[in-house]
Amino acid sequence: MSIHHSPGAGDLLRVENLRVSFGDHEHQRSVVKGVSFSLAPGKCLAIVGESGSGKSVTARTLVGLTGGRSHVWADRLEFDGRGLLGLSDRQWRAIRGKDIGFILQDALVSLDQLRPVGKEIEEALRLHGWGTRASRHERAVELLELVGVPEPEVRARQRPYELSGGLRQRALIASALSLDPKLVIADEPTTALDVTVQAQVLDQLEATKRRGKALILISHDLAVVSRLADTVAVMSDGEILEYGPARELFNRPKHEYTQALIDAIPSAESRGARLSPVSRRVALGQSKPFQRSATPVLQAEQLTKRFRGPDGVHRTVVDEVSFTLEQGETLGIVGESGSGKTTTARLALALAEPDGGEVRLAGERWTGLPERGRRERRRQITVVYQDPLSSFDPRWSVEQVLLDSLSRDEHPSAPRRRARIRELLELVGLEQEHLTRRPLQLSGGQRQRVAIARALGPEPRVIVCDEPVSALDVSIQAQVLDLLSDLQSELGVSYLFISHDLGVIHHISDRVLVMSEGKVVEHGSADDVLIRPQHPYTQSLVASLPALERPAAAEYTPAPVPAPRSKPAIPVPVA
Amino acid sequence: MSSISSAPPLGPAVARPLSLPRWLARLRPGVILAGLVIAFFAVAVIVPSLLAADNPLSINLAATLQAPSLHHILGTDASGRDLYSRVIYGARQSVLIGLGATALSMAIAIALGGLAGLAGGFVDAIINRGIEVLFAFPVLLLALLFVAVFGPSATTEIIAVGLGTAPGYARMIRGQVLAVRDSGYVESARALGHPYHRIVRRHIFPNAMRPLVVIMTLGVAQSIVWAAGLAFLGLGVPPPASEWGALLDAGRDFVTQAWWLEVMPGLAIVLLALSITTIGRYIQQQLEGGIAR
Numbered sequence: 001m002s003i004h005h006s007p008g009a010g011d012l013l014r015v016e017n018l019r020v021s022f023g024d025h026e027h028q029r030s031v032v033k034g035v036s037f038s039l040a041p042g043k044c045l046a047i048v049g050e051s052g053s054g055k056s057v058t059a060r061t062l063v064g065l066t067g068g069r070s071h072v073w074a075d076r077l078e079f080d081g082r083g084l085l086g087l088s089d090r091q092w093r094a095i096r097g098k099d100i101g102f103i104l105q106d107a108l109v110s111l112d113q114l115r116p117v118g119k120e121i122e123e124a125l126r127l128h129g130w131g132t133r134a135s136r137h138e139r140a141v142e143l144l145e146l147v148g149v150p151e152p153e154v155r156a157r158q159r160p161y162e163l164s165g166g167l168r169q170r171a172l173i174a175s176a177l178s179l180d181p182k183l184v185i186a187d188e189p190t191t192a193l194d195v196t197v198q199a200q201v202l203d204q205l206e207a208t209k210r211r212g213k214a215l216i217l218i219s220h221d222l223a224v225v226s227r228l229a230d231t232v233a234v235m236s237d238g239e240i241l242e243y244g245p246a247r248e249l250f251n252r253p254k255h256e257y258t259q260a261l262i263d264a265i266p267s268a269e270s271r272g273a274r275l276s277p278v279s280r281r282v283a284l285g286q287s288k289p290f291q292r293s294a295t296p297v298l299q300a301e302q303l304t305k306r307f308r309g310p311d312g313v314h315r316t317v318v319d320e321v322s323f324t325l326e327q328g329e330t331l332g333i334v335g336e337s338g339s340g341k342t343t344t345a346r347l348a349l350a351l352a353e354p355d356g357g358e359v360r361l362a363g364e365r366w367t368g369l370p371e372r373g374r375r376e377r378r379r380q381i382t383v384v385y386q387d388p389l390s391s392f393d394p395r396w397s398v399e400q401v402l403l404d405s406l407s408r409d410e411h412p413s414a415p416r417r418r419a420r421i422r423e424l425l426e427l428v429g430l431e432q433e434h435l436t437r438r439p440l441q442l443s444g445g446q447r448q449r450v451a452i453a454r455a456l457g458p459e460p461r462v463i464v465c466d467e468p469v470s471a472l473d474v475s476i477q478a479q480v481l482d483l484l485s486d487l488q489s490e491l492g493v494s495y496l497f498i499s500h501d502l503g504v505i506h507h508i509s510d511r512v513l514v515m516s517e518g519k520v521v522e523h524g525s526a527d528d529v530l531i532r533p534q535h536p537y538t539q540s541l542v543a544s545l546p547a548l549e550r551p552a553a554a555e556y557t558p559a560p561v562p563a564p565r566s567k568p569a570i571p572v573p574v575a
Numbered sequence: 576m577s578s579i580s581s582a583p584p585l586g587p588a589v590a591r592p593l594s595l596p597r598w599l600a601r602l603r604p605g606v607i608l609a610g611l612v613i614a615f616f617a618v619a620v621i622v623p624s625l626l627a628a629d630n631p632l633s634i635n636l637a638a639t640l641q642a643p644s645l646h647h648i649l650g651t652d653a654s655g656r657d658l659y660s661r662v663i664y665g666a667r668q669s670v671l672i673g674l675g676a677t678a679l680s681m682a683i684a685i686a687l688g689g690l691a692g693l694a695g696g697f698v699d700a701i702i703n704r705g706i707e708v709l710f711a712f713p714v715l716l717l718a719l720l721f722v723a724v725f726g727p728s729a730t731t732e733i734i735a736v737g738l739g740t741a742p743g744y745a746r747m748i749r750g751q752v753l754a755v756r757d758s759g760y761v762e763s764a765r766a767l768g769h770p771y772h773r774i775v776r777r778h779i780f781p782n783a784m785r786p787l788v789v790i791m792t793l794g795v796a797q798s799i800v801w802a803a804g805l806a807f808l809g810l811g812v813p814p815p816a817s818e819w820g821a822l823l824d825a826g827r828d829f830v831t832q833a834w835w836l837e838v839m840p841g842l843a844i845v846l847l848a849l850s851i852t853t854i855g856r857y858i859q860q861q862l863e864g865g866i867a868r
Binding site for chain 1 (some may be wrong): 760777781
C-alpha cells in the first residue's frame with residue numbers, strides 16, 4: 001500500500017513505488033514495499049520509523065548502497081531530472097558525494113581512524129577531481145569552519161579518535177557537504193550524541209537546509225524530526241503509513257501507528273500515565289510487596305571516585321555525590337556521557353569501591369566491607385544494564401539466566417525454582433516458550449524483559465537501572481518503562497534510574513539528580529529540576545532538548561534559546 | 576544497514592537441526608575431501624593392518640629403492656621395505672605426537688594464561704615476562720635444546736614440541752580470560768552475589784575456552800609438522816620406527832636416486848596437516864556464524 005500524491009514541478013527528487021528486497025530467488029525478503037515521496041530544494045523530508053521499518057534501506061537506495069544481494073525496483077526514481085535505476089558502480093560513485101551527500105549514524109566507524117579528518121574531506125574532493133592540492137586543503141578547513149568546528153586548522157590535522165563525538169559527527173557532515181551536493185541524506189545523524197551536542201548538529205543541518213539544500217533525515221526520534229522536517233513519512237514494515245506536512249502530521253495524526261509513536265514518547269506530560277497501549281494483570285505469587293519503612297533503602301554520602309588515566313594523572317570521576325533513595329520511589333540520575341553516572345551506579349552496587357564517602361543499604365554499611373560481608377545482602381540490590389545481551393552468558397538459555405538469579409536458600413527445590421521462574425516470566429510479560437531460547441534469539445525488548453526478570457529474581461529492594469531503555473525503539477521503550485512503573489507499584493521496589501534522556505527521566509522519576517563532570521549540579525523533584533531548572537547547566541540541557549513542537553518553517557531559533565516544551569494536544573490515555 | 580541485518584524478533588532458533596541432505600549440500604567439496612583424508616588416517620592410526628597388508632619392518636633386499644609401481648604403490652626404501660606400509664604404520668606415532676604435544680601445550684597454556692589473566696597485577700607481570708622470554712627463542716631451538724638434553728624418543732618429542740608452542744597459546748588464553756573477566760555477564764554474576772570461584776568455573780573458564788577449540792585443532796596439525804621437523808634433524812623417534820619425520824630423515828641420503836622416499840612421507844604430512852586445518856577453519860566459520868561473540 002502506498003500513498004500517492006502529486007509531485008510538484010520543482011522537485012529535486014522523485015520516488016514512486018520503490019521496492020527493495022534482499023536475498024536470492026528462493027528466499028526473497030521484501031524490505032521496502034512500494035514507497036513514494038518527492039522532495040524540493042531547501043526542504044527537509046523526514047523518514048520516521050522503528051528499527052526494521054525499512055527507513056535506512058530506503059535512504060541507501062538513493063545513494064546506491066543497498067549492497068550486492070539486493071534488488072531495487074521503482075516506477076520512478078529520479079534525481080535532478082535523471083534516473084537512478086540501474087546505474088553502474090562507477091556512475092554511482094560519480095553521483096555520491098558530488099550530487100548526493102550521505103551522513104551516517106556513527107562517525108567513529110564511518111571515518112578512517114588513521115587519517116586526519118581534514119585529509120578525509122580532501123580525499124572526497126580529490127575523488128571528484130576538485131581543485132588542486134592546496135585549494136583542497138583550504139576548502140577542507142573552510143568546510144570544517146562552516147559546520148561549526150572550532151579551530152578548524154588544528155582539527156583538520158587531528159584523527160577521528162582525537163575528536164569528541166560531536167566534532168566527529170560535524171567532520172562527517174563537512175565531508176558530506178564538501179562538494180556542495182544538492183541533496184543531503186542523514187541517517188540517524190544524532191542518535192549516538194548527547195543532547196547539547198545533538199542540538200549543535202541539528203543547527204548545522206538546519207543551516208544546510210537554509211542554504212537551499214534538500215535534506216532527507218532518517219530518524220526514530222520524533223522530537224529531532226519535528227525541529228527540521230517540512231514533510232514527514234512514517235514508515236513501518238517497509239511501507240509508508242502516513243505522509244504529509246510535518247505540522248499536520250504531528251498535530252492531527254491520521255494513522256493510529258503515528259498516534260502510538262507520539263504517545264510513546266516519555267516526557268513531563270506523560271508522567272503517571274501509560275505510554276503503551278498494552279494493559280496487563282498479573283498475580284504476584286511468591287513475590288510480596290515491600291512495606292514502607294522509615295530508613296531510606298539506599299543512601300550515598302559524599303561519594304568520591306578517582307581513576308588514574310593512561311597519562312598517570314588521577315581524574316575525579318565522581319565528586320562528593322550524595323543522595324537518598326526511599327522505599328518505592330525512583331531517583332533519576334541524568335547527565336551527559338562522561339558525567340560519572342555509570343560510575344555512581346557501580347559504586348551504589350558496590351562493584352567499585354569509593355575513594356571517599358560511603359553507601360548505606362537499608363541503613364547498614366554497604367561499601368568499605370570485604371566482599372564476604374556483602375555477598376548475602378547483594379540480593380537486595382540488583383541491576384539492569386543498557387545492553388542486556390552482553391550481560392548474559394552467551395552460552396546460556398533464558399531459563400539458565402533466570403535460574404542463576406534465584407537464591408538456593410529461598411528456593412531449595414527444583415519444582416519451587418521452576419514455579420518462581422514462571423512467575424518472573426509472567427511479571428515481565430514473557431511466555432513459557434522463551435525459556436529455551438538464547439538471549440541472542442530474542443528481540444531487544446524481550447532481552448530487556450529477561451534482564452528485568454533476572455533483576456527481580458532475588459526479590460531486591462532496589463534495582464539500579466543503567467540506561468535500561470536507551471537502546472530500544474520508542475514503542476518498545478514505552479512498554480519497558482510501563483513495565484517498570486507497574487512493577488514498582490505492585491512490588492514497592494525502588495529504582496536508581498540512570499539515563500541521558502531527559503524525557504525518560506522526567507517521565508519515570510520522583511526526584512532527579514543532575515550530574516556534570518562528576519558533580520551533582522542540581523537535585524530536587526522531577527518537575528522542579530526539569531521544568532524550573534536553577535543551575536545554568538541544567539538550563540542548557542533542558543534548552544537543548546528538541547521537544548516535539550509544531551514546526552514553523554519561517555522562524556529559525558538558534559539552539560541556546562530554550563524551546564517551549566509543548567506537546568501536541570492529544571489526550572493521553574490514563575491506565 | 577541495521578534494518579537489514581537485524582534478525583526477525585521471533586525468528587526460528589538459530590541452531591535449528593538441518594535435515595541431512597541440506598546439511599551435506601552446504602559442505603564445500605574441500606571440506607568433504609579433508610574429512611575423508613582425516614578418516615583415512617584415523618583408520619591408519621587405529622588399525623593400520625586394515626589399510627596396509629605388508630609388514631612395514633619386513634626387509635626385502637631383492638627389492639631395494641624401487642620406484643612407485645602397482646606392487647609397491649609408494650615404492651620401497653633402501654632395505655626394500657614397502658614405503659606405503661611404513662607411512663601407514665608411522666601415522667600412529669606422528670598423530671600421537673601431534674595430539675600429545677598439543678594437549679601438553681594447552682595444559683601449560685591454560686595454567687599459565689589462566690593464572691595471569693585471573694590474578695592480574697604482579698603475577699600477571701611475572702608470567703608475561705616469562706612468556707616473552709620464551710617467545711624470544713624460536714620454537715625449534717627450544718625443542719632442539721630439550722631433545723639434546725634428554726635424548727631422542729617419542730616422549731621427549733612430545734614434551735619438546737609441547738613446551739615450544741605453549742607460550743603462544745598462553746598469551747591467547749590470557750587475552751581471552753581478560754576479555755571475559757571484564758564482560759557484562761561476569762559483572763552481572765558479581766552483582767547477584769555469586770562467589771568468585773563459582774564465577775570462574777561457570778562463566779570465565781568456559782567462555783574463555785570457547786574459541787580455543789578451533790585453535791587446538793589447528794595446533795594439532797602444527798605440532799605434527801614440528802615433530803616431523805625435529806625427526807628430520809635426527810632428534811625424533813629412533814629407527815626402525817616409521818614416524819613420518821624419521822622417514823624423511825632416512826630418505827635424505829637417497830634423495831638423488833629415490834625421490835619418492837622424500838616426497839611420499841612429505842605428502843602425507845602436508846595432506847594431513849592441510850586437512851586438519853581445513854576442518855578447523857570450517858568449524859571456526861560455523862561457530863562464528865552461530866553464537867560466537
